[in-house]
Amino acid sequence: MRGLAVASPLPPAAAAARRWPRASFSGRETSTQCWKYDLSQDRSLGGSLRIGQSQGSLLRHHSTNLLRPAAAAISVEQDDINTYLPKGDMWSVHKFGGTCMGTPQRIQSVADIVLGDSSERKLVIVSAMSKVTDMMYNLVHKAQSRDDSYMIALEEVFEKHMAAAKDLLDGEDLASFLSQLHSDVSSLRAMLSAIYIAGHATESFSDFVVGHGELWSAQMLSYAIKKSGAPCSWMDTREVLVVKPSGPNQVDPDYLESENRLQKWFSRQPAEIIVATGFIASTAENIPTTLKRDGSDFSAAIIGSLVRARQVTIWTDVDGVFSADPRKVSEAVILSTLSYQEAWEMSYFGANVLHPRTIIPVMKDNIPIVIRNMFNISAPGTMICRQPANDNGDLDACVKSFATIDNLALVNVEGTGMAGVPGTSSAIFSVVKDVGANVIMISQASSEHSICFAVPEKEVAAVSAALHVRFREALAVGRLSKVEVINGCSILAAVGLRMASTPGVSAILFDALAKANINVRAIAQGCSEYNITVVLKQEDCVRALRAAHSRFFLSKTTLAVGIIGPGLIGGTLLNQLKDQAAVLKENMNIDLRVIGITGSSTMLLSDTGIDLTQWKELLRKEAEPADLANFVRHMSDNHVFPNKVLVDCTADTSVASHYYDWLKKGIHVITPNKKANSGPLDQYLKLRTLQRASYTHYFYEATVGAGLPIISTLRGLLETGDKILHIEGIFSGTLSYIFNNFEGTRTFSDVVAEAKEAGYTEPDPRDDLSGTDVARKVIILARESGLTLELSDIPVKSLVPEALAVRSCSSADEFMQKLPSFDEDWAKQRSEAEAAGEVLRYVGVVDAVNQKGQVELRRYKRDHPFAQLSGSDNIIAFTTSRYKEQPLIVRGPGAGAEVTAGGVFCDILRLASSLGAPS
Numbered sequence: 053m054r055g056l057a058v059a060s061p062l063p064p065a066a067a068a069a070r071r072w073p074r075a076s077f078s079g080r081e082t083s084t085q086c087w088k089y090d091l092s093q094d095r096s097l098g099g100s101l102r103i104g105q106s107q108g109s110l111l112r113h114h115s116t117n118l119l120r121p122a123a124a125a126i127s128v129e130q131d132d133i134n135t136y137l138p139k140g141d142m143w144s145v146h147k148f149g150g151t152c153m154g155t156p157q158r159i160q161s162v163a164d165i166v167l168g169d170s171s172e173r174k175l176v177i178v179s180a181m182s183k184v185t186d187m188m189y190n191l192v193h194k195a196q197s198r199d200d201s202y203m204i205a206l207e208e209v210f211e212k213h214m215a216a217a218k219d220l221l222d223g224e225d226l227a228s229f230l231s232q233l234h235s236d237v238s239s240l241r242a243m244l245s246a247i248y249i250a251g252h253a254t255e256s257f258s259d260f261v262v263g264h265g266e267l268w269s270a271q272m273l274s275y276a277i278k279k280s281g282a283p284c285s286w287m288d289t290r291e292v293l294v295v296k297p298s299g300p301n302q303v304d305p306d307y308l309e310s311e312n313r314l315q316k317w318f319s320r321q322p323a324e325i326i327v328a329t330g331f332i333a334s335t336a337e338n339i340p341t342t343l344k345r346d347g348s349d350f351s352a353a354i355i356g357s358l359v360r361a362r363q364v365t366i367w368t369d370v371d372g373v374f375s376a377d378p379r380k381v382s383e384a385v386i387l388s389t390l391s392y393q394e395a396w397e398m399s400y401f402g403a404n405v406l407h408p409r410t411i412i413p414v415m416k417d418n419i420p421i422v423i424r425n426m427f428n429i430s431a432p433g434t435m436i437c438r439q440p441a442n443d444n445g446d447l448d449a450c451v452k453s454f455a456t457i458d459n460l461a462l463v464n465v466e467g468t469g470m471a472g473v474p475g476t477s478s479a480i481f482s483v484v485k486d487v488g489a490n491v492i493m494i495s496q497a498s499s500e501h502s503i504c505f506a507v508p509e510k511e512v513a514a515v516s517a518a519l520h521v522r523f524r525e526a527l528a529v530g531r532l533s534k535v536e537v538i539n540g541c542s543i544l545a546a547v548g549l550r551m552a553s554t555p556g557v558s559a560i561l562f563d564a565l566a567k568a569n570i571n572v573r574a575i576a577q578g579c580s581e582y583n584i585t586v587v588l589k590q591e592d593c594v595r596a597l598r599a600a601h602s603r604f605f606l607s608k609t610t611l612a613v614g615i616i617g618p619g620l621i622g623g624t625l626l627n628q629l630k631d632q633a634a635v636l637k638e639n640m641n642i643d644l645r646v647i648g649i650t651g652s653s654t655m656l657l658s659d660t661g662i663d664l665t666q667w668k669e670l671l672r673k674e675a676e677p678a679d680l681a682n683f684v685r686h687m688s689d690n691h692v693f694p695n696k697v698l699v700d701c702t703a704d705t706s707v708a709s710h711y712y713d714w715l716k717k718g719i720h721v722i723t724p725n726k727k728a729n730s731g732p733l734d735q736y737l738k739l740r741t742l743q744r745a746s747y748t749h750y751f752y753e754a755t756v757g758a759g760l761p762i763i764s765t766l767r768g769l770l771e772t773g774d775k776i777l778h779i780e781g782i783f784s785g786t787l788s789y790i791f792n793n794f795e796g797t798r799t800f801s802d803v804v805a806e807a808k809e810a811g812y813t814e815p816d817p818r819d820d821l822s823g824t825d826v827a828r829k830v831i832i833l834a835r836e837s838g839l840t841l842e843l844s845d846i847p848v849k850s851l852v853p854e855a856l857a858v859r860s861c862s863s864a865d866e867f868m869q870k871l872p873s874f875d876e877d878w879a880k881q882r883s884e885a886e887a888a889g890e891v892l893r894y895v896g897v898v899d900a901v902n903q904k905g906q907v908e909l910r911r912y913k914r915d916h917p918f919a920q921l922s923g924s925d926n927i928i929a930f931t932t933s934r935y936k937e938q939p940l941i942v943r944g945p946g947a948g949a950e951v952t953a954g955g956v957f958c959d960i961l962r963l964a965s966s967l968g969a970p971s
C-alpha cells in the first residue's frame with residue numbers, strides 16, 4: 053500500500069481539483085494549515101475510504117464524518133484517491149431498461165438524457181434492446197433442442213442490431229461497432245453450434261449467449277454519447293461485478309471483490325461517462341453469469357452502492373410509483389416519495405416498483421433511487437429514500453399505497469388441541485415447506501385455536517393433502533377439528549411506514565371496506581406495521597382496493613349515482629345535482645357522479661360521470677335501449693367508484709321489487725317510490741332485515757310528505773325510546789291542494805287539473821284521488837312504527853267515481869277528460885260542508901295503540917289546524933308518550949318537483965355522510 057503524503061500548505065482548492073469531489077469540498081485553511089473535509093455531504097466517500105494516518109494527520113471522526121488534519125499533512129492511500137475516486141463530482145447512476153433502449157431513436161434520447169445530467173461523473177447501466185433478451189434465450193433453446201433454425205434466429209438478432217446501429221451511428225464509430233458485432237456473432241455461432249451438437253447448454257453457456265444483448269446496447273449507447281464530443285467509455289460489467297449463487301435463481305454480490313475490480317477498471321479508463329451493461333456479471337472464477345430477474349435494476353443498485361452514487365435513477369415508461377395499480381384504480385396517483393421499506397413492501401405485493409433485492413444495496417448507503425419516465429421528462433418521478441419528504445403528519449398520508457395479490461387460497465387449521473401445544477405451527481409450516489408451497493401471509497388468533505395462512509391457489513391442493521396426512525391422527529381423535537381450504541381469495545395490502553406510529557389508520561381502512569360491503573376473511577399486521585394485509589374474496593378485491601384507495605387518496609367520499617326514471621322528480625333531481633355538485637365537492641369533500649340514467653325506453657351510461665349540463669340532450673342522442681339488468685350491471689361492475697347508489701324515481705312496482713338484490717350487491721338504494729315499503733309485508737320485512745344487518749343503506753324520506761322530515765322525525769322519536777301512540781295527518785299534497793282550492797270558484801275537475809299541472813299528483817292522478825297514495829303513506833308510517841299491516845288492512849274511502857276507476861277507464865288521460873261529468877256531485881258535497889261551517893279534508897291515521905290504519909274524507913271545523921293549510925301542504929301530527937298533551941307537528945308543502953327532489957337529494961347526502969363525508 054503506497055501512502056501519498058500531501059504536504060502542507062497545499063491549498064485545499066488545489067487538492068480538491070486533483071482528488072476530491074469538487075462540489076462537496078468545504079475545506080478551509082486555518083492558521084495551523086488544517087482544513088476540514090465535510091464528508092456528511094459526500095456519499096461518494098463514506099465508510100470504505102481508507103484514510104491512512106501513517107504519515108500524516110488526517111483524522112476521520114466516526115460519528116461526525118469529518119476529516120481533520122491534525123498536523124500539517126494528510127496521508128491517504130494513493131490507489132483509493134486516484135482510482136476509486138477519480139477527479140470530479142459525485143457519481144450519478146442511471147439505468148435504462150429494454151423499453152428505453154427499444155429503438156435507435158430511443159437510444160438517442162437516452163444519450164440526450166445522460167448528456168443533460170449536469171453531474172460530473174455518470175454511470176449508465178443499460179439493458180438489452182427490448183425483446184433481445186428473449187430472442188437470445190430463444191437461440192439457446194433452439195440450439196439445445198437441435199432446432200437448426202437457431203441460425204436464422206441468430207441472423208435476425210444480427211440484423212436487428214446492425215439496422216439500429218446504422219440508424220444511430222456513422223463513420224468510424226459505426227464501422228467499429230459493426231466489426232465487433234460481426235465478431236461477436238461469429239463467436240455466438242460457434243457457441244450455439246456446440247450447444248446444438250451437445251443438445252445441452254450449461255447455465256454459464258446460456259448466460260454467455262444471453263448477455264450479448266447488453267454488450268451491444270451498451271456499446272451503441274456509448275458511441276451515441278461520444279458523437280456529441282463527451283468522453284465516454286463502455287464497461288463490460290462481467291469484468292467488475294462478481295456474484296455468487298445464493299439460491300435458486302438468485303445471486304449475492306461480492307462487494308469487496310467487485311470494488312477491487314472496479315477500482316482497477318477505473319484506473320485504466322478514467323472517462324467521465326461510463327455506459328455499463330446491466331444484468332450480466334461473472335463469478336469469482338470469471339465465469340459469465342447473470343443477476344437473474346430484474347437484473348439491470350440490481351446492477352444499477354450494486355454499482356450505485358460501489359461508487360457511493362449521489363443518486364440512482366431508474367428510467368422507465370411510467371411517471372413513477374403509483375398509489376395503486378392504475379389499471380385497477382384509474383384515480384391512482386404518483387407518489388413523490390417512498391421510504392425504502394415502503395418500496396420494499398410494495399414490490400413484494402406485486403407493485404411494479406423494484407424488486408426488493410434491488411433496494412438492499414442502495415439502502416445500506418442511504419442512496420436515493422428515483423423512478424422516472426423517459427418518455428415524460430417533465431414528470432419528477434418518485435424518489436425512494438430513507439425519509440419520506442412529504443411526511444406531513446396527516447393521518448391519511450400514513451398509507452402510501454395499496455396493492456393486491458390474486459389467486460390465493462386460505463388454509464385454516466383449527467382445533468382445541470392446538471392451544472398451548474408448542475410445535476404445532478412448526479409442524480404445519482414444515483409440511484408446507486416440504487411441498488414447496490410459498491406462504492404469502494399467516495394469521496393466528498391469540499386463542500391459538502386456529503391458524504390460517506394464504507398460499508397460491510395452485511399450491512393449495514398439495515398443501516391440504518400433505519396436512520391431512522401429517523395430522524391424520526390429530527384429526528381422527530379430534531385434537532384438530534379441521535383442515536379447511538377456502539379458494540378464490542385475494543390479498544389487499546395497505547403499505548405505509550407511518551402506520552406504525554399513527555392510531556386510527558386500520559380503523560379507517562376497515563371502515564372503508566365495511567362501507568363498501570366487503571367481508572374480510574383474515575387479517576395480518578406485522579409488528580413493523582409497514583403493512584396491513586387483509587384477505588378477501590377475489591371477486592371483491594378490485595372493489596375493496598378502490599374503496600380503500602378512494603378513502604385515503606381521493607376526496608373523502610365519492611359516490612356513483614344511477615338514476616332510474618328521469619321524469620318530473622328524477623329530472624329535477626338531476627338538475628339539482630348539477631347545480632350543487634361543485635359546492636359539495638369544494639365545501640364538503642363529497643364527489644357525486646351520476647354514472648347512469650335510465651328511463652323506460654332509453655338509458656345513458658358513463659364510467660366516470662355524465663355531464664349533467666346536457667343530460668337531457670345526451671339521453672336523447674347518445675342513449676341506448678333501456679335495460680334495467682344491464683343498467684344495474686353497469687353500476688355494480690363500475691371500477692372507478694367504490695360506493696354506488698341507485699335512485700329509483702319511478703312509481704313502478706317492478707323496479708321496487710329489485711331493491712333487495714341491489715342491496716345484496718352492496719348498492720345503496722334511495723327512493724321517493726312508495727311501492728316497496730307499502731307492498732307485501734313479507735317482502736318489506738325481508739328488505740328491512742337485510743338493510744339493518746348490512747352496511748348498505750336504504751333511504752326513502754320522500755315517500756311520505758315529500759321533502760318534509762317525516763320518516764326521519766319518526767325514526768328520531770323511536771330510536772330515542774319514545775312510544776308512538778297515534779299519527780294523524782294530511783298526507784296527500786294533491787288532495788290537500790284540491791280541498792284548499794276547491795272553494796266554489798272553480799270546478800272540482802279544474803282544481804284536479806291544476807294539481808296535476810303543478811306536479812303534485814302521481815303519474816296517474818287516480819292513485820291520489822282513490823286514497824291509495826295516502827293509504828301507502830299510512831302503511832309506510834305504520835310499519836316504521838312497528839305495526840305489521842298490509843295495504844289491504846287499511847279501509848280507504850275512494851274519491852274516484854266508480855265509472856272512472858282503473859278497471860273501467862283505461863288511461864289517466866281518459867280519466868282526466870271524463871272527470872268534469874262528476875263536478876256537480878262534488879259541488880254538492882262542498883256546499884253541504886260549507887253550510888255546516890266545515891271544510892273537507894282527506895286524512896290518514898295510524899292508530900298504533902289499536903294496531904290499525906285508516907284513510908278517510910273528514911269534515912273539520914274552519915278553526916281546526918287541518919283547515920288552515922294552503923297549497924300542497926301536508927300536516928302530520930305525532931302523538932307519543934312524550935308528546936301526549938300537544939302533538940309534535942310537521943307541516944309544509946308535501947308534494948311538488950323541487951321539494952320532493954330536494955328530499956331525495958337530502959337522502960343522498962345522508963348516505964354520503966354515513967359513508968364518511970363530514971356532516
Ligand SMILES: NC(=O)C1=CN([C@@H]2O[C@H](COP(=O)(O)OP(=O)(O)OC[C@H]3O[C@@H](n4cnc5c(N)ncnc54)[C@H](O)[C@@H]3O)[C@@H](O)[C@H]2O)C=CC1
Pocket residue numbers: 616617618619620621622650651652653680701702703704707724725726754755757758785811812813814815946947948949952
Ligand atoms: N310528484 C311528487 O310531488 C312526488 C312524487 N313522489 C314519487 O316520485 C316518483 C316519481 O314521480 P314523478 O316524477 O312525478 O313521475 P313521472 O311519471 O314524472 O316520472 C317517472 C319516470 O319514470 C319512468 N319509468 C317508469 N317506469 C320505469 C321503468 N321501469 N324503468 C325506468 N324508468 C321508468 C317514466 O318513464 C318517467 O320518466 C313516484 O314514485 C312518486 O310517487 C314522491 C313524493 C312527491
Ligand SMILES: N[C@@H](CC=O)C(=O)O
Pocket residue numbers: 754755756757758783784785786787812813814820825946947948
Ligand atoms: N302524489 C303525491 C306526491 C307525494 O307523495 C301527493 O300528492 O302527495
Ligand code: NA
Pocket residue numbers: 753754755756757758759760761762763955
Ligand atoms: Na318526507
